[in-house]
Amino acid sequence: MHNPYPKEGVSAYSNKEGLSQTGDLLVNRDFINEIAFVTPDLITIFDVVSNKVIFANYENSFQNEQSNDDNFSVPDIVGMNLHIYPGDRKKAKEYIEKRYSLADSEMIEIELRNKFENEWGWIKIRSKVFKRNAQGKAIQIISFVTNITEKKKIAEEIKEKAYFIQQITDKIPDILIVYDIPEDKIVYVNRGLFLTLGYYPEEFYSSKPIKYENFLHPDDYQKRLAQMHVMHTLKPDEVRETELRIKDAAGKWRWFKVRDTFFKANEDGSLKQILNINQEITAEKEAEEAYLKEKLINDELKRINELMDTFVFSAAHDLKAPISNLRLLTNVIDCAEETEKKLKLQNKYSQIIERLDKTITGLIQVLALEKDSTSDLKKLKFLDIYNTVSKELTENIYVVNPNIHIDFSGCPSIFYIESYLVSIFRNLFTNALKYRSEERKLNIRIKTQRWGKGALLTFSDNGIGIDLSLFSDDLFKPFKRFSSQSSGSGIGLYLMKSMVRKNGGNIEIESYPGMGTTFKIHLLDYN
Amino acid sequence: MTKFFLLDDDELNNELVVLLMNSLGVFDVEVRTSGIDAIQYLEDCKMKAAFPDIMFVDLNMPGMKGLSFVNLFERKYKQYSPDTRIIILSNSILHSEKDEALKYESVIDYWNKPVTYKKLSETIHQIETE
Numbered sequence: 001m002h003n004p005y006p007k008e009g010v011s012a013y014s015n016k017e018g019l020s021q022t023g024d025l026l027v028n029r030d031f032i033n034e035i036a037f038v039t040p041d042l043i044t045i046f047d048v049v050s051n052k053v054i055f056a057n058y059e060n061s062f063q064n065e066q067s068n069d070d071n072f073s074v075p076d077i078v079g080m081n082l083h084i085y086p087g088d089r090k091k092a093k094e095y096i097e098k099r100y101s102l103a104d105s106e107m108i109e110i111e112l113r114n115k116f117e118n119e120w121g122w123i124k125i126r127s128k129v130f131k132r133n134a135q136g137k138a139i140q141i142i143s144f145v146t147n148i149t150e151k152k153k154i155a156e157e158i159k160e161k162a163y164f165i166q167q168i169t170d171k172i173p174d175i176l177i178v179y180d181i182p183e184d185k186i187v188y189v190n191r192g193l194f195l196t197l198g199y200y201p202e203e204f205y206s207s208k209p210i211k212y213e214n215f216l217h218p219d220d221y222q223k224r225l226a227q228m229h230v231m232h233t234l235k236p237d238e239v240r241e242t243e244l245r246i247k248d249a250a251g252k253w254r255w256f257k258v259r260d261t262f263f264k265a266n267e268d269g270s271l272k273q274i275l276n277i278n279q280e281i282t283a284e285k286e287a288e289e290a291y292l293k294e295k296l297i298n299d300e301l302k303r304i305n306e307l308m309d310t311f312v313f314s315a316a317h318d319l320k321a322p323i324s325n326l327r328l329l330t331n332v333i334d335c336a337e338e339t340e341k342k343l344k345l346q347n348k349y350s351q352i353i354e355r356l357d358k359t360i361t362g363l364i365q366v367l368a369l370e371k372d373s374t375s376d377l378k379k380l381k382f383l384d385i386y387n388t389v390s391k392e393l394t395e396n397i398y399v400v401n402p403n404i405h406i407d408f409s410g411c412p413s414i415f416y417i418e419s420y421l422v423s424i425f426r427n428l429f430t431n432a433l434k435y436r437s438e439e440r441k442l443n444i445r446i447k448t449q450r451w452g453k454g455a456l457l458t459f460s461d462n463g464i465g466i467d468l469s470l471f472s473d474d475l476f477k478p479f480k481r482f483s484s485q486s487s488g489s490g491i492g493l494y495l496m497k498s499m500v501r502k503n504g505g506n507i508e509i510e511s512y513p514g515m516g517t518t519f520k521i522h523l524l525d526y527n
Numbered sequence: 528m529t530k531f532f533l534l535d536d537d538e539l540n541n542e543l544v545v546l547l548m549n550s551l552g553v554f555d556v557e558v559r560t561s562g563i564d565a566i567q568y569l570e571d572c573k574m575k576a577a578f579p580d581i582m583f584v585d586l587n588m589p590g591m592k593g594l595s596f597v598n599l600f601e602r603k604y605k606q607y608s609p610d611t612r613i614i615i616l617s618n619s620i621l622h623s624e625k626d627e628a629l630k631y632e633s634v635i636d637y638w639n640k641p642v643t644y645k646k647l648s649e650t651i652h653q654i655e656t657e
Contacts, residue, residue, distance in 0.1 A: 317587055320618040320640070321537060328543045328641035335550040335644055345546075351539060470590045 042145035045130055048100065049139055082145075085113035085120065099127045100138045111148065121149030175256075175278040178263055179210075181232060181271060186210060196280055198249030217245035217253055227260070234271055236262040243281070255285040315363055322356040362491040369498055376417045377526050382408040382448050382457075385418075389425040396433050402442035410449035411456075415527035420499040424457075427492040428519060432461040435517070454505065454524040462516040468509070475509065496521075529654050530577070531556040534565045534596065535585035535616060544583070544642050551648050562591025569604050578608030580654060583642070586617040586624060593617075597631050605633060614650070616640055 036043050036057035045055035084092055095110045102108060109126040124146045131140035169176055169190040175197065178188035189201045216224055224244060234240065240260040245253040256278045264273035329348055336342045386406060390397060414421075429444075436442040445460045466475070476497040497507050505524040511517040531548065533556060535541050541558045548556055557579065559565040572578045582600075586593035597613055605611070615628045615637045625637045638646060 317618050321540075324618055324640035325537070325539050325543065328540065328547070328643075331641065331644050332543045332546045332550070335547060337550075348539065348543075355539075467590075 039144075040146070044143050044145075046141045046143065047139065048141065054140070082123070083115040085115070088112045095125070095127075099129070099141050102127075102129050102138065104129065111152075116147075116149070121147065122152040124148045173280065177276040177278070178273050179276055180273050182266075184210065187273065192278070196248075196278075197246065197254070215246050217247070220244045231260065231274060232271055234260060234262050234274060236265070238262065243285075246278070254280055255282045257281045315359075318359045318362075319356070322352045322359065325352045325355075365495060366491060366498075369495060376419050377415065378418060379413055379415050379527075380418055380421055381413045382455075383412070385421050385425050386446065388422055389429055392426065393429055393433070396430075400433050400436060400442055402433070402436070402444050404444045404446070406445075407447045410447065411451075412448070414455045414523055415525045416523060417499075417526070420502075421523075424496050424499060424521065427496045428459045431492060431517075432459070432463060435461075435463040435465075437462065437464050437514070451522055452524075454522065457521040457523055458518065459521070460516060460518040465513040465515050465517050466509075466511040467513045468511055476507070528555060529553065529581065529651065530579040532565075532568070532579035532582040533558045534560075534562070534583065534588075534593070536560050536588040537585065540585075540640070540642075544647075547642065547644055547647055551644070551651055553651060560588075562588060562593075562596045565591075565596055566599065569600065573604060573607055576607070578604070578611045580611060581650070582611060582613045583616050584613055586615060586619055586628070594628060594631075597628070597634065601631060601633055614638060616642065 036055075039057070043055070043057045044053050046052070047054045091110065092112055095108065098108060107126055107128045109124060111122055111124050113120055114123045115121075125143055126146075127141055127143045129138040129140070130142040131138075133139050169192075172190070173192055173196050174190075175192040176188070176190040177186055177193075179185070180187050193199050193201060212224060212228075213221055223242070227240070227242060238261070242258050242260075244256050244258050246256055248254050257280075259277040259279070261275045261277065262271060263275035264271075266272045326349070329345065329352065333342050333345045336345060383406075386408075390404075428446075432442065432444050440462060443460075443462045445458070447458045449456045449458070468475075476493050500507050500521055500523060503524045503526055506522045508520040508522075509517065510520070531553060533541055533544060535544075535558075538560060541560070545556050545558065548554075557568060559568055569578075584593045584596060593615065597615075600611075600613070611633060612635045613631070613633045615625075615634055617624065617628075617637065618640050619625075628634050628637055636650075
């Protein structure tokens, strides 16, 4: 066996006898020889009448052999010592027959498996009518034979790779989308779309421009639109992540972690297509939500427990104190000998009863706070609340006559429980008035600023201040007083903190003895 | 002559206890309403080398708690006045507080408020007969 293909340096060979029989061909002989010499293809001209190869650019092609079962016989092909795969022989025969009936401009081709030396490979044969007789019947056929083994191998490899990728993209549950930016069109989606969301690709391909509002959650829609708007700035090695809700075919919202990556560039290097990888995270999200919900309940239970601990014991203590005093007073009155002294002592009953009343009022306030009061929700202007409270405290303010500086321009209003906000302002105001320094004129500064989903209320005074190193533990506990002189029930700060924290807000306090106190209150909007 | 000291933030209580003591013939009573003032008082006692015989200490006060005061007394002042005894006064309903208070060597008793004529006279009598 030998390779039927011309190797480099092998010169073209022409059958002069055959060519001389076809006078017209002589004109083209030099031209054909020229082509035959430079082409790697095998070229033959087969004469139908003489049933012979009359031209070939390869010497050994002219050895006509008898056909047998092992050696497939087609005159011009057999002559080239080709060894066509038995399974392809029928196809080859049909091909040869077909050549005789071709139109002038028509060229046909076939790919066949062929044995080279000991290895199977592929050849491609292209044929065309070369000459016709006066009746128009094809009498000479020209054929070009090309070794396409390598090409086939590469094609097979590509097919193999494509199959591999196809298998992977078809089987992963992630949704892969290739989106063309200039075209504003989805050009590829994998089966994940169907597996995960239940959509057929056509449902996604068809719309142009893409109707995101049909698939995206209303809360995520604007965000995604904004992201798409700046997508052209995506760098080749960049990954942009976001989390979105996408509606599945059954109408259920599913959470996805969406990664946008650079897929294909335009000729100028700018982004043409993005590959968008969507990984479902609904289960994780639900677990997270359930956890947060559970945590919220746990936190609430913990808070109630703590409240019971501090509240019940403190309340018991504070209720017991005036009662002890009542008994003590009675005892002292009994011991007193003079009537005048007895009468004087009896005046103290009212003092004790007043304290008892304050404590009980405080208790009622704390209990009332524990009840749900969200029905009182509305949009409130800080200025209105300030005016309400300063009117309520007119007398005290008149006596103290403080400088008050207010600035609600940073955040004029908030959606909040009115009674809470009034109570917070009242407590802050009362504290500032009560714990003022006798040495200087009282300055009060009240300011609001935007803070996340709410407002930061800053309330500062230049009063006596609190030594936080001594009191910070007890500061926001109920029924704690921090000054023996103070007349309050000791629940103001506790109530304030409870109200603010009810929807996740917080209170911070900064204070220096002799300098003043600043409350920073983070109020979370209820809306 | 027996010297008394009273530490309690409840001013009305203090006033009444002092009246009760007066009716029992006790007039040497120093009163303070916060732990910090009480420590200042102990410093003065140290200077004068004259400590009270009995200290009544309330447990629940703003700022320094009664037991912190007791602890401080034992660490820093007891060496100058080993015979000073402490009686705890409390409105607390917690047993744990009582147990904790009685661990201190100087604490000889734990009284639930109010202070009564009977208890006070017994104590004064006991001390004076010692």
